Amino acid sequence: MNHIALKMLVGDKGKYLGIVMGLTFASLIMTQQPAIFLGIMTRTFSFISDVGLPDIWVMDAKVQFVDDIKPLQDTELYRVRGISGVDWAMPMYKGLLKARLADGTFQTCVVVGLDDATLIGGPPIMLEGSIEDLRRSDGVIVDVDGAKNKLAKIPRTPGGKPVPLRVGDSLELNDRRAIVVGIAKVTRTFQAQPVVYTTYSRARNYAPRERKLLSFILVKAKQGQDLPELTRRIRQSTGLAAYTRTEFIDLTYKYFLKNTGIPINFGISVLLGFIVGAAIAGQTFYNFTLDNLRQFGVLKAMGASNWVLLRMILLQAILVGSIGYGLGVGLTALFGYSMRDTILAFKFPWQLLVFSGAGVSLICAFAAIISILKVIRLEPAIVFKS
Amino acid sequence: MDANALAVRCQNIVKVYDTGDQKVTALNGINLDIAMGELMMLVGPSGCGKTTLISIIAGILNQDEGSCELFGENLIAMHSQDKLRFRARNIGFVFQAFNLLPSLTATENVSIPLIINGAKRIEAERKANIVLEQVGLGDRVTSLPSQLSGGQQQRVAIARALVHSPRLIVCDEPTSSLDHETGHTVMELLKDVALHKDRTLVVVTHDSRIFNFADRIAEMDDGHIVKIENTVMAH
Numbered sequence: 001m002n003h004i005a006l007k008m009l010v011g012d013k014g015k016y017l018g019i020v021m022g023l024t025f026a027s028l029i030m031t032q033q034p035a036i037f038l039g040i041m042t043r044t045f046s047f048i049s050d051v052g053l054p055d056i057w058v059m060d061a062k063v064q065f066v067d068d069i070k071p072l073q074d075t076e077l078y079r080v081r082g083i084s085g086v087d088w089a090m091p092m093y094k095g096l097l098k099a100r101l102a103d104g105t106f107q108t109c110v111v112v113g114l115d116d117a118t119l120i121g122g123p124p125i126m127l128e129g130s131i132e133d134l135r136r137s138d139g140v141i142v143d144v145d146g147a148k149n150k151l152a153k154i155p156r157t158p159g160g161k162p163v164p165l166r167v168g169d170s171l172e173l174n175d176r177r178a179i180v181v182g183i184a185k186v187t188r189t190f191q192a193q194p195v196v197y198t199t200y201s202r203a204r205n206y207a208p209r210e211r212k213l214l215s216f217i218l219v220k221a222k223q224g225q226d227l228p229e230l231t232r233r234i235r236q237s238t239g240l241a242a243y244t245r246t247e248f249i250d251l252t253y254k255y256f257l258k259n260t261g262i263p264i265n266f267g268i269s270v271l272l273g274f275i276v277g278a279a280i281a282g283q284t285f286y287n288f289t290l291d292n293l294r295q296f297g298v299l300k301a302m303g304a305s306n307w308v309l310l311r312m313i314l315l316q317a318i319l320v321g322s323i324g325y326g327l328g329v330g331l332t333a334l335f336g337y338s339m340r341d342t343i344l345a346f347k348f349p350w351q352l353l354v355f356s357g358a359g360v361s362l363i364c365a366f367a368a369i370i371s372i373l374k375v376i377r378l379e380p381a382i383v384f385k386s
Numbered sequence: 387m388d389a390n391a392l393a394v395r396c397q398n399i400v401k402v403y404d405t406g407d408q409k410v411t412a413l414n415g416i417n418l419d420i421a422m423g424e425l426m427m428l429v430g431p432s433g434c435g436k437t438t439l440i441s442i443i444a445g446i447l448n449q450d451e452g453s454c455e456l457f458g459e460n461l462i463a464m465h466s467q468d469k470l471r472f473r474a475r476n477i478g479f480v481f482q483a484f485n486l487l488p489s490l491t492a493t494e495n496v497s498i499p500l501i502i503n504g505a506k507r508i509e510a511e512r513k514a515n516i517v518l519e520q521v522g523l524g525d526r527v528t529s530l531p532s533q534l535s536g537g538q539q540q541r542v543a544i545a546r547a548l549v550h551s552p553r554l555i556v557c558d559e560p561t562s563s564l565d566h567e568t569g570h571t572v573m574e575l576l577k578d579v580a581l582h583k584d585r586t587l588v589v590v591t592h593d594s595r596i597f598n599f600a601d602r603i604a605e606m607d608d609g610h611i612v613k614i615e616n617t618v619m620a621h
Contacts, residue, residue: 001502004490004498007489007490007494008487008489008490010489011488011490295487298479298481298485298487299498299502300446302473302479302499302502303470303473303474303475303477304470304502305470308502380446381437381441381446383485384437384440384441
């Protein structure tokens with residue numbers, strides 16, 4: 001009876017497309033909106049995940065997330081280095097500074113100062129130049145998105161495209177000259193500001209005079225060290241906060257979840273998508289069954305059991321569900337691909353496929369159940385009514 | 387009438403519809419025997435209980451009182467699954483509105499009873515095409531119902547009722563959607579192809595122009611059979 005069920009389904013093209021479109025819409029909303037949400041949330045901790053080498057981040061105990069900088073005294077670095085189990089500990093400066101561009105305008109940048117000797121904490125991918133070039137006089141490395149957009153030079157012709165910042169170009173950071181010695185690829189951050197890497201000592205010169213300028217201490221544990229135990233020791237010995245990278249990511253992620261409206265806004269979108277998709281697809285599928293009630297009645301009169309009719313309806317629901325889900329997920333993937341080089345945040349992990357798959361399955365199950373109940377209760381004598 | 391030669395034996399059938407506000411007695415003590423190989427017509431005004439009676443005879447509606455035996459089997463006493471199987475094997479249906487599945491071809495529509503009875507699709511369609519040939523639609527096997535005339539659709543419906551060789555065919559107003567000539571052709575077809583000594587036809591109709599095809603006519607009114615006329619004798 002499977003081919004009969006499928007032919008009944010696709011025979012009414014208008015309704016069939018309506019059901020598929022409803023499910024496609026639901027699947028699209030249930031994947032696209034969470035993918036943007038995840039993309040944005042990933043950006044909140046992208047700075048931490050880009051710094052791959054250290055095991056532990058040490059900071060002021062009041063720091064709530066990665067951009068919540070509460071500087072430390074430089075002497076804290078030496079205290080951390082003295083704790084047993086620490087292989088090495090390096091300073092890192094992170095702050096927002098204004099860069100003066102060639103056209104005289106100002107652009108706020110995230111300036112990251114790396115340990116002068118080791119340059120630990122540098123950008124993950126160098127596109128032009130090398131990280132060692134930071135040792136050159138006034139050298140800075142600029143992220144490629146910043147170089148192309150916010151830090152780009154004025155167009156050569158009026159109305160033309162801005163000219164990307166390149167190696168050899170200069171800019172001013174707090175009235176001090178900075179020469180671009182490299183272009184790096186970094187993961188976009190939540191603030192979406194250009195990221196400028198330089199040495200720790202040079203960053204201190206760029207930054208306004210303050211008593212404390214050390215943002216983070218990056219710690220590598222000795223081989224075989226238990227990281228939670230080491231973080232506990234650092235906290236006990238220094239009174240500072242110490243987190244493994246995962247813990248620091250969690251701290252940042254949870255801060256944004258709790259203190260911004262992002263999850264609620266996206267949650268509402270996803271919920272609305274689910275409800276609208278369920279309403280459209282469920283209602284259309286139910287109407288489709290109602291329209292075919294007489295046909296189901298004919299099959300029932302001819303001896304088809306409720307179980308056979310139930311299987312037919314389930315097959316129809318599975319088919320439209322699979323097609324709608326596939327189209328929705330495909331459109332989301334296409335959307336993500338077309339937005340890959342834009343400022344839009346987008347992250348599409350496999351878990352999202354499972355989530356939307358479960359959502360679409362729920363809609364189909366709901367639509368199928370109400371349809372099945374109608375068919376099971378159907379009196380086959382309906383066939384004799386003209 | 388010899389009980390062994392009976393296709394249908396209805397005894398004191400009562401059926402009451404409960405519409406909430408009131409109870410409507412559709413059948414009130416129906417007694418009717420239909421012999422094997424007989425073409426019985428049920429006639430009467432609208433609402434007299436004809437359709438209710440063939441629904442009970444066909445086992446798709448349960449009576450409230452009385453018994454209805456089909457080929458010696460008491461349908462109401464059967465387990466629902468056994469009843470379904472019995473119906474699938476032994477009964478064919480021809481409806482007023484044809485009730486063909488609109489998205490299936492003639493072959494696919496006709497093959498449904500065989501598939502319900504467990505036949506493989508290819509075998510079912512092969513047999514369906516043979517029966518379609520018998521009803522004169524050998525050249526329209528791939529047509530959808532919407533591509534067929536009313537008469538052709540009814541012939542497909544007859545082929546569907548015949549394909550699994552049932553012992554009883556119930557027809558509900560088989561000619562009322564057709565013009566006189568086509569209706570006449572359909573009845574000739576039913577009588578020639580469907581009726582034989584091992585198969586019984588029960589036809590509900592208003593159409594007095596086809597009364598002459600009946601072996602017997604049971605006239606109903608207000609839930610009773612008021613008269614049974616033997617037309618074979620009259621012919």
